[in-house]
Amino acid sequence: MKKFSDALEQDREFEFGGELFKYRYVHWSILTEIVDGSNSNGKEPTATENVQEIVDSIPKFIEPDGDKRIHEMLSSKDKPVPIGQVNALYEWLLEVTSGRPTVPPSPSEVGRGKTAPSLKEK
Numbered sequence: 184m185k186k187f188s189d190a191l192e193q194d195r196e197f198e199f200g201g202e203l204f205k206y207r208y209v210h211w212s213i214l215t216e217i218v219d220g221s222n223s224n225g226k227e228p229t230a231t232e233n234v235q236e237i238v239d240s241i242p243k244f245i246e247p248d249g250d251k252r253i254h255e256m257l258s259s260k261d262k263p264v265p266i267g268q269v270n271a272l273y274e275w276l277l278e279v280t281s282g283r284p285t286v287p288p289s290p291s292e293v294g295r296g297k298t299a300p301s302l303k304e305k
Contacts, residue, residue, distance in 0.1 A: 190282070195246075199272055200256050200264055204249040208280050213243055217277070234266065237273045244276040 242250040
């Protein structure tokens with residue numbers, strides 16, 4: 184018998200900014216809202232809007248005992264978190280909660296390609 188619940192991560196703790204948090208699985212509608220970019224109202228969002236959406240979305244993935252802490256951490260101007268870390272956390276949370284990688288694998292070349300022996304034949 185296939186038990187899909189066995190595929191879920193049991194250890195959901197992670198460290199971010201020197202603090203421990205636990206992520207939670209969110210309702211599918213939250214994931215699709217993020218993917219659809221429903222906050223853009225049909226226009227291309229600015230860089231500021233993109234980052235603000237990420238900062239607003241991350242706490243949705245955090246268990247209630249840490250969601251306010253991580254929001255404060257991400258919003259702090261006194262101790263800013265590097266944007267690369269914010270993006271990495273966001274992408275990781277999307278991956279672990281959806282079970283899908285956020286970046287599609289790079290396409291492979293068509294055909295067998297050139298090997299060292301075939302290059303020498305020319």
